[in-house]
Amino acid sequence: MDAISPELELTDAELHLYSRQILLEGWDIEAQERLKLSNVCIVGCGGIGCVLAELLARAGVGKITLIDPDTIEMSNLQRQLAFTPEDLGFYKAEILAKRLRQINPHVRVESINQALTTENATALIQHQDLVLDGCDQFAIRYLVNQSCVKLNVPLLSASAIGFQGQLFMLEGDSACYACLFPPENQADESLRCADSGVLATTPNVMASLQAHHALLYLGLGKMPLRQNFLLWDGLNFKQRILSFQKDTDCPVCQAR
Structure with a gap:
């Protein structure tokens, strides 16, 4: 690993804050410093994004950019742990950013109260070390995937609906989201929490798994889900991991 510049070395306060992680076998000060050097972007500050962002902030990721155009509604409070009734009507990204700064003042947080679009995607994604998608709209999910493929930025994408x-x-030249789910087969936008329902724990389980994988990647360079697809069945408490390959006809990753 390259030498860490003095201003990016862990302070005594940070060493104390992250001491339980640094004690882990297989995780050391260098892994923690790599987290501090990392820039991540979270697309969607709802059920998945709230917990994901908080876990990464507590773990010591250096900079977190939050992207979400939505404001907080009463129905969000059932599963979106960062928000309270006093936050109703405010932008999710702003309130979540405020909470993260309170939790860990060593982490830099930026909030973007706009939707990700074809016009701003490159500017928001191109300098990230990892993009974390937790949105509930297929169109945005495909845009995130397409942008990450184009810019060669690693992507961890999580979704939750119902009990699943x-x-x-x-990452790199691996299969992309469109290989798994061709856009022409995913036109039903009704498959969202607002329309289909979701158990309070489901997005939080997925956020924890997503955050765990992000820490493994950012701190240790591990990628257990590269070329693999994790399925969580919360109703029957089962988990499966399926291997998959690139679609030779994929309009996204085969076109670059």
């Missing part, structure tokens, strides 16, 4: 969740990683 999914998680996969795009």
Whole structure:
């Protein structure tokens, strides 16, 4: 690993804060310093994004950019742990950013109260070390995937609906989200929490798994879900990991 510049070395306060992680066999000060050097972008500050962002902030990821155009509604409070009734009507990204700064003042947080679009995706994604997708709209999910493929930025994408969740990683020349789910087969936007329902714990389980994988990648360079797809069945408390390959006809990753 390259030498860490003095201003990016862990302070005494940070060493104390992250001491339980640094004590782990297989995780050391260098892994923690790699976290501090990392920039991540979270697309969606709802059920998945809230817990994901908090876990990464507590763990010591250096900079977190939050992207979400939505404001907080009463129905969000059932599963979106960062928010309270006093936050109703405020932007999710702003309130979540405020909470993260309170939790860990050593982490830099930026909030973007706008939707990810074809116009701003490159500027928001191109300098990230990892993009974390937790949105509930297929169109945005495909845009995130397409942008990460184009810019060669690693992506961890998680979703949750009902009792079920999914998680996969795009990295380098691996298969992309469109290989798994061709866009022409995913036109039903009704498959969202607002329309289909979701158990309070489902997005939080998926957020924890996504955060765990992110820490393994950022701190240790591990990618257990590269070319693999995790399926969580919360109703029957079962988990499966399926291997998959690139689609030779994929319009996204085969076109670059």
